Amino acid sequence: MTSEEAVSAVTATENSMPEYALSFDNVSFTYAADSPFAVKDLTLNVKRGEFVSVLGHNGSGKSTLARLISGLLQADKGKVTVLGLDPSDKSQVGEVRRHAGIVFQNPDNQMVASIVEDDVAFGPENLGVEREEIGRRIDWALKTVGMEEYRHSTPTRLSGGQKQRIAIAGVLAIRPDIIILDEATAMLDPRGRREVTEVVRKLNKEEGMTVILITHFMEEALLADRAIVMNRGELVAQGTPEEIFEMGDLLQTYNLSLPEIGVIREELRKNGIDLAPCLRAETLADEIAAYARDRGIKVNCPAYMPEQTAVHYGGEWDISIENLTYTYSRKSPFATNALNGIDLEIAEGEFFGIIGHTGSGKSTLVQHLNALIKLPQAEKKYKKPKLRKGQQPPVESHIYVGKYDLSDKKCPWKELRSDVGMVFQYPEYQLFAESVFDDVSFGLKNFRPDLSREEVEKAVRESLEVVGLDYGEIAEKSPFDLSGGQKRRVAIAGVIVTRPKILVLDEPAAGLDPKGKKEIMELLHTLHRDWCKTVIIVSHDMDEVAENCTRACVISRGKVFACDAPALLFRRGEELRSLGLDVPLTQKICEGLGERGIKIECDMTAKGLCEVLTAALSKGAENA
Amino acid sequence: MLKDVTFGQYYPADSFVHRLDPRTKLLFLITYIVMLFVADTFYGLLLGMIVLFAAVAASRVPFRSVLRSVRGILVLLAFTSLLNVFFHGGQTLLAEWGIIKIYLEGIIFAVFLMIRLVFLVMASAILTLTTTPVSLTDGLESLLYPLNFIKFPVHVFALIMSIALRFIPILMDETNRIINAQKARGADFESGNFIRRIRAVVPILIPLLISALRRAEELADAMDARCYSSAKKRTKYKKLRFGAGDLVAALVVAVLIAGIILFNVYAVAIWPAAAPYVVIS
Numbered sequence: 001m002t003s004e005e006a007v008s009a010v011t012a013t014e015n016s017m018p019e020y021a022l023s024f025d026n027v028s029f030t031y032a033a034d035s036p037f038a039v040k041d042l043t044l045n046v047k048r049g050e051f052v053s054v055l056g057h058n059g060s061g062k063s064t065l066a067r068l069i070s071g072l073l074q075a076d077k078g079k080v081t082v083l084g085l086d087p088s089d090k091s092q093v094g095e096v097r098r099h100a101g102i103v104f105q106n107p108d109n110q111m112v113a114s115i116v117e118d119d120v121a122f123g124p125e126n127l128g129v130e131r132e133e134i135g136r137r138i139d140w141a142l143k144t145v146g147m148e149e150y151r152h153s154t155p156t157r158l159s160g161g162q163k164q165r166i167a168i169a170g171v172l173a174i175r176p177d178i179i180i181l182d183e184a185t186a187m188l189d190p191r192g193r194r195e196v197t198e199v200v201r202k203l204n205k206e207e208g209m210t211v212i213l214i215t216h217f218m219e220e221a222l223l224a225d226r227a228i229v230m231n232r233g234e235l236v237a238q239g240t241p242e243e244i245f246e247m248g249d250l251l252q253t254y255n256l257s258l259p260e261i262g263v264i265r266e267e268l269r270k271n272g273i274d275l276a277p278c279l280r281a282e283t284l285a286d287e288i289a290a291y292a293r294d295r296g297i298k299v300n301c302p303a304y305m306p307e308q309t310a311v312h313y314g315g316e317w318d319i320s321i322e323n324l325t326y327t328y329s330r331k332s333p334f335a336t337n338a339l340n341g342i343d344l345e346i347a348e349g350e351f352f353g354i355i356g357h358t359g360s361g362k363s364t365l366v367q368h369l370n371a372l373i374k375l376p377q378a379e380k381k382y383k384k385p386k387l388r389k390g391q392q393p394p395v396e397s398h399i400y401v402g403k404y405d406l407s408d409k410k411c412p413w414k415e416l417r418s419d420v421g422m423v424f425q426y427p428e429y430q431l432f433a434e435s436v437f438d439d440v441s442f443g444l445k446n447f448r449p450d451l452s453r454e455e456v457e458k459a460v461r462e463s464l465e466v467v468g469l470d471y472g473e474i475a476e477k478s479p480f481d482l483s484g485g486q487k488r489r490v491a492i493a494g495v496i497v498t499r500p501k502i503l504v505l506d507e508p509a510a511g512l513d514p515k516g517k518k519e520i521m522e523l524l525h526t527l528h529r530d531w532c533k534t535v536i537i538v539s540h541d542m543d544e545v546a547e548n549c550t551r552a553c554v555i556s557r558g559k560v561f562a563c564d565a566p567a568l569l570f571r572r573g574e575e576l577r578s579l580g581l582d583v584p585l586t587q588k589i590c591e592g593l594g595e596r597g598i599k600i601e602c603d604m605t606a607k608g609l610c611e612v613l614t615a616a617l618s619k620g621a622e623n624a
Numbered sequence: 625m626l627k628d629v630t631f632g633q634y635y636p637a638d639s640f641v642h643r644l645d646p647r648t649k650l651l652f653l654i655t656y657i658v659m660l661f662v663a664d665t666f667y668g669l670l671l672g673m674i675v676l677f678a679a680v681a682a683s684r685v686p687f688r689s690v691l692r693s694v695r696g697i698l699v700l701l702a703f704t705s706l707l708n709v710f711f712h713g714g715q716t717l718l719a720e721w722g723i724i725k726i727y728l729e730g731i732i733f734a735v736f737l738m739i740r741l742v743f744l745v746m747a748s749a750i751l752t753l754t755t756t757p758v759s760l761t762d763g764l765e766s767l768l769y770p771l772n773f774i775k776f777p778v779h780v781f782a783l784i785m786s787i788a789l790r791f792i793p794i795l796m797d798e799t800n801r802i803i804n805a806q807k808a809r810g811a812d813f814e815s816g817n818f819i820r821r822i823r824a825v826v827p828i829l830i831p832l833l834i835s836a837l838r839r840a841e842e843l844a845d846a847m848d849a850r851c852y853s854s855a856k857k858r859t860k861y862k863k864l865r866f867g868a869g870d871l872v873a874a875l876v877v878a879v880l881i882a883g884i885i886l887f888n889v890y891a892v893a894i895w896p897a898a899a900p901y902v903v904i905s
Contacts (some may be wrong), residue, residue, distance in 0.1 A: 070849050094851065102849045109839045110846035112783065114758045114790045123850040134861045156793045331827060375819035414810060423806040429798075430805040432830035443828065445811030479836070494809060519876045 018084040021070060021178050021210040022049045022100070022139050027078035029064055029233075038064040040233040041076070042619035046212065048177070051204045053213040053221040055244070055257035056230035058484060058513045062214045064233075066182040071211075083177065098127065100178040101171030105186050107163035108155075116142070116166055119153045124176040131591040134173075141169035144207070145199050148578060159358050161192025165199055177211040179203060185215060189357050189540040192581045197223060210612075216513040218245070218259040222279050229254055241538050246277055257514040258587045260543055260600040260606060267610040273617055281585055285592025288613065292598060297617055311551065315348025317402040317501045317533050319369065324397045325558075326364055326373065338364040340558040346551075348402075351528050352536045353545040353552030353566075357580060363425075364537050366504050368399055368406070370420040370537075375399060377407045402501065418447040421500030421532070425507045431479040439479050440464060440494045447498050463497040464490075467523060485516050492523070496531060503532040507539060521548055544605040546570060546584035554581065633693075635753045640869055641683035642754045646763025648870040653751050655877050659884050660740050663794070664904040667887040670738055675880055676743055685753045693749035694742055701745075705738040728900075736904050761785045766864050780854055787843070795836060800830050828836075 016568065023046070029039040037062045042461035046052050056062040058519075067073040068080050071087030080087055087096040101123075104110050113119040117138050124134045142148040145165040155163050164184055171179060181200060185193040201223050204211045213224060219225045221241050228238040231254040237244060245262055252258070261284060265275055275287040292298070324342040327335055338361045348354050356362040367373045375397050376382055387393055400407040404416045424430065432440035440460045446453065451459075461471045467489040474482070479490055496503065508524065508541045509517040521544065528535045539545050545552050546566045553563035562569055570576070570587045577583070583591075586609045600616050603609045641649070656675070663669055680690055694701075714729025755763075765782035774777050803813070806827045813824050892899045 042786075067845075072845055072848060094853070097849060097851050102846075103840060104846055104849075106839075106842060108794050109842040112843070113786055114786070114845065118758075118786075118862060122847075122852070125858045126851040126853065126856065128857055128859050130859060131861060131863065134859070138861075155790075171849060329667055367804065370808055372807055416843075417808055417810055422805075424801060424805045424808075427805065429835055430802055430827075430831050432827045442806075442811075443809035446812065514679060 007354055018081075019047070020045045020081070021050065022046050022080070022082045022212075024065075024068075025079045025081070027075045027080055029068060029070065029073060029076050037061075037233040039068065039075075042233075042235055044228065044235060046210060048210055049204070049208050050226065051201075051211045051213070051224045051240070053215060053217065053224035053227045054230060055215065055221050055227055055256060057216060057515060059234035060230040060255070062230045063182050065230075066180045066212070066214060068111060069096075069100055069178075069180060070102050071096055072598050081509040098174060099176050100180060101174055101176040102180045102182055103164070103167050103171055104182045105183045107160060107167050107187070110167050111155050111163070114154050114156075116147070116153050116155065117394070119155065119166060120169045120173050127174065137173045137175065138169075144172060144203070145169045146195075155616045159192060160188045161195040161610055164188060164192065164196050168199055168203075176209070178212065180212040180214070182214050185214070185217065185220065190542070191357055191540075191580055193217070193220070200603070216256070218256065218262075230255065231255065232342070235323050242277055242279065242525045245279065255513070255515050257518060259514075264585075264589070264606050264610055267607065268580070268613060271610065271614040273614060281588035282592050284589055285596055285598075288593060288617075289598060292617060307586070311345075311347045311350070313345065313347045315533075317348040318400075319344075319346040319402075319502070319534070320398075320400045321345070321365075321368070322398040323395050324365070324399065326361075326362075338558055342555070342558070344553060344560055344563065346534065346536065350534055351525075351538075351548060351550045352534065353549035354536065354538045354555060355540065355542070355545055355552055355581065356555035357540055360555045364553045365507055365555065366506060366536065366538055367399060368501070369504055370422050371406055371411070371413055372422070375407045378409055378411060380409065382409070397455040414447060418443075418498045421495040421498065421499045421503045421510060423492055423503070423505040424493050425510055427495070428484065428487035431487060431491060431494075434478060435476050436464070436479050436482075437475040439490060440497055443494055444497045459497050459499075460493075463493040466496070466526065467493045468519075469493070485512065485519070488512075488520070489523070495526060500532055502536065503527060504536045505538065508537055509539075509541065509544060517544070524548070540581075542570070542584040543583050545584075546586060547606065554579070556581075567602070570604055571602070630646075633749075633752055634756050635685045635689060637684045637754075639682060639684040639754070641679060641750065643867070643869055643875055644754075645864055645866050645870050646755050646759045647767055647864060648866065648873050649751050649755055650760075650763050650767060652873055652877055654745055656747050656880065659880055660744055661741075663884045663888065665887045665891040666736070666902045667891055668884040669736070669743070671880065671883045671887065672743055673739075675876060677746060678876075679747070679750050683750055685750070689753060690746050690749050693753075696744050697745065701738060701741045704741070705734040708734040708737055721878050732901060732903055751874055757789045758786070761789065762862060762864060777854070779858060791836075791839070794839075795832070798835055799828065799832055802828050 020537060024042045024044040027039055027042045030037050030038055039259075040061075042065075047439060054062045054065060059396075064073065067081055068075055069087060071093035074088040077373060081605060082096045082128045083099050085092045085096045085099070087093050111119045112122050120138045120141055124137055129137070142151055145168050147162060147165050147169060150158065150162065152167070155166060158166070167184075168179070179200075181196075185196050188196065197220055200211055200213060207459050211224075213220060215221060221244065224241060227240060227241045227244045229236050229244060236254055237247060237250075245259070248258060248262065248266060261281065263280065265278065265284065268275060273282070273291065275291060278284045278287055321344040324339050324344075325337070326339040327337050336511075354362050354366065364373065368375070371378070377386055385394070396407065401416065404411055404419075406416070431439050433442060437460055440463060441456050441523070444456055444459055460475070464471045464474065469486065469489055474486070474490075482490065493506075494503075504525070509520050512520060516573070524535055524537070525548070536544075537549070549566055551563070551565050552569055554561040554569065554576065561579065562572065570583050573583045573587055573591060584604055586604050586606060588600065589601065589609065593600060598616075600612050603612050656672070660672060663672065671829075680687055686834045709726060709730045710724055712727065712730035712733045714727030716728035717725060718728055718731070752760075761782060764785070765778060768776075768778045768781070807813070810825055811824060813821065818826070887894075891903045895902070
């Protein structure tokens, strides 16, 4: 098709423009005859140019919507219409896909080419668009998502957010009228999530595209004109994002949780401080300032400096890392420095957070702790480098974990690995055995082949129970028949079954919905209390670290940027932002209050902040 | 670690050879290999060597990177050549043990064969060192275009190659992650007898297989959603273009072909005395 034809085709649709971009008329769908409805009696109309967000827990049927719209699935009952076309009709489905593009969850699994521009070209090539026009579309699409300088890059070297923006560009190059994002931000770090939502907002406001944003992050739903809530395949609520947030506790019955800001407002309301609904940290700060002004309360705590948290070293399982450096693909043209001299001490009994965005070196760092990456001196083939006269010997890296010296060639690696348990990102993807029992006992049998059948069974039973699963019900099942959340619990059980003293988890809550996240963090606290001595989590979610950790360090460009208790660490908001990191919501509220002349002792947990605020506001009232 | 394998052994640099059209390089390599086997004089091989070294120099790839490609199969090459020493007939008998007879011609032929094979491997290495797998695929697709006329789906074939290239690094990363995760659970891949080692691979292979299938399913959906249909006529955005450099390469090929054929014909006339040692019979 030439560009003129393309233009005339668009005008043709515009002339006979149906009122709705898409509509569902009493639609039902099941994946198998005996399984419950994935979508049930759904009626929904979306106007052209509207921005609708679809909220729902994992498994609420929200992703099925996207597949029904683009004809990847066909409705069992009812009718789906996309710009007047029927996606279940074989002769129309091609046209539907030309007008409604989908961006999927995993950025890696939707790219076909190893060069960015080739991948963006894929859609128009399929449509038989002529060469020069494809070139223009690539220019435009990459510019719209702000990735034009990466045109000749390869996707493997891009961050998650950048990859997902390329995926959006790939859909834009088809020139659709509707763009559907099917949990497109679920696998991204906060920075990537911001990049993607910014692009989506722009597409809606500036390009006038109809946007369907499927997500379980309530914060993202804020961008939309209208939010709808799905629960077990049914549409249970719809309205402006504000109206949805006002539903409060009702959201929990739909397995959605109130966003952090709602939790704080709710908590304050219980303490007698009633504020108007608000969606952002600044508006909440405004509300509090107004509340104080109306009642003549002046809050001005003297410059507050929280005490240095005392860290008690000298425990049996302290970790000490000295000058750790690491280079990937050494001696090749692709050599990259992952770590540039890390010094870090973690005491026994801490709930420690390691923060940093993708590529900061944090995963490389933790893999040293159980010698998945060995120090150079510990390698079998290592020989001391011969020094020329007068040459300084290079500074060596050292790691000590409890009684283990990781720079020693004779360190008992197996025992080390059974004492330092490590849960990788998306651990459920590493399940392999025929039954849950076999999978969980895998590590135990490797580390302690001498155990009797009864002892193994006892250990497996205990670890499954501590992660909140029922042994009798689940042990003989195939791990692949479980739900996503259950799989992750089984995978964690498979690590803790050896009773490690130190448990390291890389992004334990990645990809979970808010409820799942909360449950996993609760589980980690249980493990920290009853099961392991030290828990270390690698995370890019600042709220998660602020709420849960006793101490945290920020890794940036392979170095420790700062290491402190959250209350002290997150005060350095400006510096963290300059590293491209975010700060927790609580810090944002404190900053907002500070700008409005209200100075309080900022506590980084939501609950702590509410107590401080309540105390300050009521004390100020007494003074007045 | 798998991460240390620089995939496809591409050596990034900006050189004359890097900039050549992949089709030129492919055709050059094919011609070069054919000519190596056409040549039956050491003069010809000398010409081949000059061309080879010139190509290495023009590619700005360190010579030892090119040599490294030979190292791995050196034993195999040496063994093949050695067999020829024993089984190649001739007139000048040098030694004899029972049924084994060693002729001068046999030794000359073995040396000749060895050089031939080393050059072949080195020339192929120059291609892969200077051409990204992606442009190699593009070149191959373009060269295979005529097969369309016998209804061979060239673009489907090219797409399969392209997707494979795209997912190799992803799956290598994933394999690494799975290996590490199972190692963290005490799996041991390095000790034990053969059967034990085979069994130790199961905890890696099964998750990898499941992940690959899941990715394939998601990719298929994404391709469908981006209007892919193997039946429809597609266009191609990327067009390969020959440049001035390719003309130079063509010239070199012409010299190579002419030179080797001339040497084959006139070798004896150049230096009659050396002929028995230079010309392969």
